[in-house]
Amino acid sequence: MITYLIRRLVxxxxxxxGVNIITFALFFLVNSPDQMAxxxxxxxxxxxxxxxKWKTERGYNVPLLWNSTSTGTGRxxxxxxxxxxxxxxxxxxxxxxxxxxxxxxxxxxxxxxxxIAIPALIIQILLATTLALFVSVxxxxxxxxxxxTVCVGLMSVSSLFFIMAGQYVMAKxxxxxxxxxYADGWAMAKFVLLPVIVxxxxxxxxxxxxxxxxFLEENAKDYVRTARAKGLSDATVMxxxxxxxxxxxxxTNIVVILPGLFLxxxxxxxFFAIPGLGSYTxxxxxxxxxxxxxxMVFLGSLLYIxxxxxxxxxxxxxxxxxRLGKA
Amino acid sequence: xxxxxTDWGFxxxxxxxxxxxxxxxxxxxxxxxxxxxxxxxxxxAAAVVIAFYLCIAxxxxxxxxxxxxxVTVLDVILAPLRLQVERTYSAPFASHGFVKESRxxxxxxxxxxxxxxxxxxxxxxxxxxxxxxILWRAGFGIIGGxxxxxxxxxxxxxLFRTRYGRGxxxxxxxxxxxxxxxxxxxxxxxxxxxxxxxxxxxxxGLKSIRTGLxxxxxxxxxxxxxxxxxxxxxxxxxxxxxxLVQYLYTTLASVPGVLLIAAAALTLDLYLNQHLGDHVxxxxxxxxxxxxICIILGVTGWTSLCRLLRAEVLxxxxxxxxxxxxxxxxxxxxIVWRHLVPNTxxxxxxxxxxxxxGLVLAEAVLTYIDIGVDPSMESWGNMINSSRMELARDPxxxxxxxxxxxxxxxxVLAANVLADAVRDAFDPHLRRSR
Numbered sequence: 093m094i095t096y097l098i099r100r101l102v103x104x105x106x107x108x109x110g111v112n113i114i115t116f117a118l119f120f121l122v123n124s125p126d127q128m129a130x131x132x133x134x135x136x137x138x139x140x141x142x143x144x145k146w147k148t149e150r151g152y153n154v155p156l157l158w159n160s161t162s163t164g165t166g167r168x169x170x171x172x173x174x175x176x177x178x179x180x181x182x183x184x185x186x187x188x189x190x191x192x193x194x195x196x197x198x199x200x201x202x203x204x205x206x207x208i209a210i211p212a213l214i215i216q217i218l219l220a221t222t223l224a225l226f227v228s229v230x231x232x233x234x235x236x237x238x239x240x241t242v243c244v245g246l247m248s249v250s251s252l253f254f255i256m257a258g259q260y261v262m263a264k265x266x267x268x269x270x271x272x273x274y275a276d277g278w279a280m281a282k283f284v285l286l287p288v289i290v291x292x293x294x295x296x297x298x299x300x301x302x303x304x305x306x307f308l309e310e311n312a313k314d315y316v317r318t319a320r321a322k323g324l325s326d327a328t329v330m331x332x333x334x335x336x337x338x339x340x341x342x343x344t345n346i347v348v349i350l351p352g353l354f355l356x357x358x359x360x361x362x363f364f365a366i367p368g369l370g371s372y373t374x375x376x377x378x379x380x381x382x383x384x385x386x387x388m389v390f391l392g393s394l395l396y397i398x399x400x401x402x403x404x405x406x407x408x409x410x411x412x413x414x415r416l417g418k419a
Numbered sequence: 420x421x422x423x424x425t426d427w428g429f430x431x432x433x434x435x436x437x438x439x440x441x442x443x444x445x446x447x448x449x450x451x452x453x454x455x456x457x458x459x460x461x462x463x464a465a466a467v468v469i470a471f472y473l474c475i476a477x478x479x480x481x482x483x484x485x486x487x488x489x490v491t492v493l494d495v496i497l498a499p500l501r502l503q504v505e506r507t508y509s510a511p512f513a514s515h516g517f518v519k520e521s522r523x524x525x526x527x528x529x530x531x532x533x534x535x536x537x538x539x540x541x542x543x544x545x546x547x548x549x550x551x552x553i554l555w556r557a558g559f560g561i562i563g564g565x566x567x568x569x570x571x572x573x574x575x576x577x578l579f580r581t582r583y584g585r586g587x588x589x590x591x592x593x594x595x596x597x598x599x600x601x602x603x604x605x606x607x608x609x610x611x612x613x614x615x616x617x618x619x620x621x622x623x624g625l626k627s628i629r630t631g632l633x634x635x636x637x638x639x640x641x642x643x644x645x646x647x648x649x650x651x652x653x654x655x656x657x658x659x660x661x662x663l664v665q666y667l668y669t670t671l672a673s674v675p676g677v678l679l680i681a682a683a684a685l686t687l688d689l690y691l692n693q694h695l696g697d698h699v700x701x702x703x704x705x706x707x708x709x710x711x712i713c714i715i716l717g718v719t720g721w722t723s724l725c726r727l728l729r730a731e732v733l734x735x736x737x738x739x740x741x742x743x744x745x746x747x748x749x750x751x752x753x754i755v756w757r758h759l760v761p762n763t764x765x766x767x768x769x770x771x772x773x774x775x776x777g778l779v780l781a782e783a784v785l786t787y788i789d790i791g792v793d794p795s796m797e798s799w800g801n802m803i804n805s806s807r808m809e810l811a812r813d814p815x816x817x818x819x820x821x822x823x824x825x826x827x828x829x830x831v832l833a834a835n836v837l838a839d840a841v842r843d844a845f846d847p848h849l850r851r852s853r
Contacts, residue, residue: 118686248776377790
């Protein structure tokens with residue numbers, strides 16, 4: 093197990109390196125540091141001195157990939173690529189292009205993102221599992237057919253619609269919750285309620301349908317027939333046998349998104365003005381703040397890799413037949 | 420005739436679809452599968468709806484010169500809608516404006532009142548008769564549509580001598596009735612109202628169809644070669660090729676999708692700013708941007724299909740028929756082309772149909788965060804985006820949003836229903852990877 097984990101972690105280094113190259117290429121090769129400085133400082137009335145000062149502050153005043161004026165390893169090390177990559181890999185995100193400390197911003201904004209993502213995920217799983225179990229017991233009935241139809245309908249509705257309709261009905265017409273915003277402490281609940289409902293609704297259709305297929309597949313297996321043949325009730329069969337075995341494919345799906353919850357939902361957060369990492373990323377994109385976007389990309393891919401490793405571990409945990417490290 | 424980049428792409432997609440259809444017609448087993456897809460009532464109906472959307476997108480991709488301006492055939496057909504521009508917002512079927520305007524009355528006083536619209540309901544001498552006028556027109560349109568539909572169905576049945584299923588009948592019937600309604604009402608009223616600068620919302624919604632479909636199909640066109648070539652190579656050659664391809668797609672997949680697209684779109688913007696001269700028109704520029712977005716989505720979106728194909732080829736290459744081919748001396752290229760490609764094609768078809776709905780939905784979301792299509796281009800995302808702020812008005816301006824969501828929902832629902840039937844017909848066991 094330990095050796096397996098170590099191997100997976102070692103494998104993830106080249107992947108992170110690749111991600112780093114992609115983002116670097118996207119940001120720096122097309123857009124020179126001079127242009128970035130002008131963009132941040134204001135397009136036209138900028139002196140060369142100001143541009144140089146901005147570049148020096150961020151360490152962008154050296155060549156991008158290869159420093160021919162330096163000697164030895166300095167040729168590689170005194171470059172923007174090496175410096176910024178080394179900083180990323182040591183989790184020192186440095187300053188954003190607009191001058192704020194990225195690490196501090198990320199720590200600050202993680203909380204609100206989680207405050208929405210975690211309740212949304214839990215409710216979503218519970219609701220989808222219950223509905224799907226219920227429907228798969230009644231397979232082929234009218235209720236089953238209608239549920240699948242409604243699910244396809246729900247899947248076809250844009251998530252933007254749920255957000256806007258939710259804001260209009262719950263906040264404007266019924267005045268149950270504020271339209272957008274965020275507060276700390278207990279006041280948080282009323283701000284979080286609507287985004288959570290919207291997120292659950294937006295993913296409900298796809299989830300219920302997928303869970304239902306998984307349950308039905310499990311339901312068709314021999315051991316289920318055996319269990320029924322020996323006289324167990326529907327409820328016992330579904331809850332004790334089918335649910336436990338269907339857990340495996342469901343688990344992988346959930347675990348892989350677990351670490352990504354930190355990053356929050358881009359759209360939901362920016363619509364509801366939640367000061368989380370999702371809206372942070374959108375702001376960075378809209379302000380063309382490359383340093384911040386790059387940090388978020390790095391963090392996102394790191395969390396994805398962690399998610400993959402967690403998936404493997406959870407496989408081994410849920411299914412004793414699977415042993416890690418023995419391919 | 421002048422073609423924009425996305426026109427080239429879109430027509431390439433159509434040509435490839437036709438080539439595939441001809442290929443299907445020659446192979447009885449494939450023919451049977453597709454027949455099973457269309458025999459499902461819901462999928463047959465969905466196919467009719469998608470065909471209708473496609474027709475609109477095609478007419479919107481053929482560009483002609485008219486009065487010195489470059490317009491599409493659809494623009495010419497919709498000329499009454501396109502040219503009847505009001506001053507600002509107006510509600511659906513309205514004869515009066517949505518905003519009060521100051522007007523000097525005959526007695527020299529200034530009155531604040533809702534002005535008559537320049538085009539919507541202009542023919543009415545007495546605006547109070549609006550409702551009955553609309554009902555009359557609607558009635559005529561619906562009856563006309565129903566009659567056109569029965570003639571059409573009769574002609575088709577006579578020509579092809581096949582029986583048509585319940586689904587396509589219902590779908591084509593409702594489409595004809597709806598079309599008749601629109602044709603008789605839309606020239607004299609703004610059915611979905613007008614937007615902030617007075618453009619007819621129905622016209623915008625119809626124009627957006629092309630944007631959505633181009634994005635949905637062109638992206639697949641770009642990602643397919645990457646996914647198929649790399650997936651087949653990785654699965655068949657194994658060894659370092661496999662390692663490399665796996666590394667590539669794990670790396671790409673590990674970058675959060677939206678962020679990668681955002682980064683690439685920012686870069687695309689800068690590139691367009693630096694490399695396009697001033698002589699490039701707004702429309703051409705917007706089209707280039709759409710093309711760029713398709714490339715970005717395609718290049719970032721091939722990983723899941725590639726993974727599926729690799730796994731399938733790994734399974735196939737161990738089977739007897741591949742072994743037999745190899746022992747008979749068939750080369751690698753021959754085995755891949757003659758045996759592996761046809762046997763993995765169903766995965767490609769299923770994935771492409773499933774992707775269509777996702778991409779249409781993604782367009783709206785991407786446009787909302789400013790990394791989608793150009794703001795000057797008609798698209799559902801832009802319609803939603805521009806009318807988002809108006810929700811705070813009182814009374815609210817809901818029609819732009821409503822129209823965009825209805826158009827989008829219809830297409831996505833049809834695509835989802837069709838995708839389900841395709842999946843059931845081609846591979847009941849392939850579970851959708853999310």
